[in-house]
Each structure stands twice: as C-alpha cells, then as structure tokens.
Amino acid sequence: GNSVTQMEGPVTLSEEAFLTINCTYTATGYPSLFWYVQYPGEGLQLLLKATKADDKGSNKGFEATYRKETTSFHLEKGSVQVSDSAVYFCALSDPSSASKIIFGSGTRLSIRP
Amino acid sequence: EPEVTQTPSHQVTQMGQEVILRCVPISNHLYFYWYRQILGQKVEFLVSFYNNEISEKSEIFDDQFSVERPDGSNFTLKIRSTKLEDSAMYFCASSKGSGSNYEQYFGPGTRLTVT
Numbered sequence: 001g002n003s004v005t006q007m008e009g010p011v012t013l014s015e016e017a018f019l020t021i022n023c024t025y026t027a028t029g030y031p032s033l034f035w036y037v038q039y040p041g042e043g044l045q046l047l048l049k050a051t052k053a054d055d056k057g058s059n060k061g062f063e064a065t066y067r068k069e070t071t072s073f074h075l076e077k078g079s080v081q082v083s084d085s086a087v088y089f090c091a092l093s094d095p096s097s098a099s100k101i102i103f104g105s106g107t108r109l110s111i112r113p
Numbered sequence: 114e115p116e117v118t119q120t121p122s123h124q125v126t127q128m129g130q131e132v133i134l135r136c137v138p139i140s141n142h143l144y145f146y147w148y149r150q151i152l153g154q155k156v157e158f159l160v161s162f163y164n165n166e167i168s169e170k171s172e173i174f175d176d177q178f179s180v181e182r183p184d185g186s187n188f189t190l191k192i193r194s195t196k197l198e199d200s201a202m203y204f205c206a207s208s209k210g211s212g213s214n215y216e217q218y219f220g221p222g223t224r225l226t227v228t
Contacts, residue, residue: 103155
C-alpha cells in the first residue's frame with residue numbers, strides 16, 4: 001500500500017545549523033508530496049509541496065525535491081532558527097483517493113539558541 | 114487569516130460513553146475531513162465529507178463513528194461507546210476543493226482521553 005517513512009526524532013540542533021529530515025515514500029501512481037509543520041499548540045500547516053518528479057517545493061527557507069528515482073522528499077534548510085522548533089510531517093496524496101493524505105510519523109525538531 | 118477551529122481542546126471520557134468532537138471549518142470551504150493520531154503513531158485519515166454526505170472513509174471509520182454538519186458552520190465527529198483505543202488526537206481539516214491541488218487546512222486538534 002501507499003506509505004511514508006521519515007526519520008525518527010527528536011532532532012536537536014544549534015541555531016544556524018544545517019537541517020535535513022529524511023523522507024521516503026511508497027506509492028502506486030503519481031502522488032503529490034508535502035511537508036506539514038505543527039508548531040506547539042497549533043494545527044498542521046502546509047509548509048511546502050511538490051506535484052511531480054524533479055519539482056522543488058520551497059517556503060520559509062525550507063526546500064524539498066521530489067526524487068522519483070529514489071522515492072524521496074527530504075526536507076532541508078541551510079540555517080535553522082529557534083522559531084523553527086516544531087514537529088515536521090512528510091505526507092503524500094493517495095493516488096487512489098480524491099481526498100486522503102497519508103502522513104509519516106512526524107519528526108520533532110528542537111533548535112538551541 | 115481564516116482558520117479551522119476545534120472544541121474542546123481536551124476531552125476526557127469514560128469507556129462506553131459517547132463523545133462529540135466539534136469543528137468549525139473555514140467558511141467558504143466545501144470539503145471536510147477528520148484525521149486522528151494515536152500517541153506515537155502516524156496521523157491517519159478517517160473520513161471526508163462533501164455535500165452533506167461521506168465521500169470517502171477509511172477502514173478505521175466503522176459503525177462506531179459518524180459525522181454530521183448540523184448547521185452551516187459546524188462539522189462534528191461522534192464516537193459512540195468509546196473504547197480505550199480511541200484515545201488519540203483528532204484533527205479536523207477543510208478545503209475549497211478536492212484533490213492535491215487544494216490545500217487541506219487543519220485545526221489544532223482535540224485530544225481525546227478514554228479512561
């Protein structure tokens with residue numbers, strides 16, 4: 001079946017460090033890929049998305065590239081800030097569904113000043 | 114900026130009781146969803162709702178669950194006869210349209226604890 005696997009947390013980094021959160025997927029068909037972020041006490045927010053192979057999604061300094069050959073969508077940021085502390089979810093749109101999003105288990109990121 | 118709201122933020126109930134989780138989707142959205150996240154596990158799709166009927170549901174969404182849009186603003190998830198394993202964070206979401214071109218906007222969640 002369709003699924004998403006992302007690196008387990010928690011991840012703790014110092015401010016201005018480089019961030020990578022790994023995400024791989026399994027899907028039949030051609031899903032869209034997403035990264036959602038959940039700040040403390042808030043709902044899931046769409047951070048970025050990519051709809052086809054080799055697309056790069058970007059937002060707020062974060063980037064992820066849809067790699068069909070490696071079935072990956074790793075999240076990167078060159079220089080993290082304390083305000084980036086949150087839980088990050090990799091997800092895909094289920095190609096067999098008009099509405100279902102399939103999520104990874106989430107990675108908690110903590111940034112030290 | 115419009116946002117999805119959910120009440121209550123935390124609900125504690127005894128096993129066997131009925132609970133209703135409430136959501137107010139964004140006002141011009143037409144599609145509504147419920148997801149849940151059991152502690153330490155993945156966020157899972159439960160159901161989608163459009164035009165006053167269920168458009169899709171997962172295998173988790175059995176006869177114990179029901180959804181309703183009782184008026185023009187609220188969208189509810191009812192769980193009849195709750196079980197311990199229903200303890201989870203329940204997220205409501207809404208979107209203008211269906212499919213991956215339309216962003217699903219999520220609420221902050223209701224934490225349900227069944228004792």
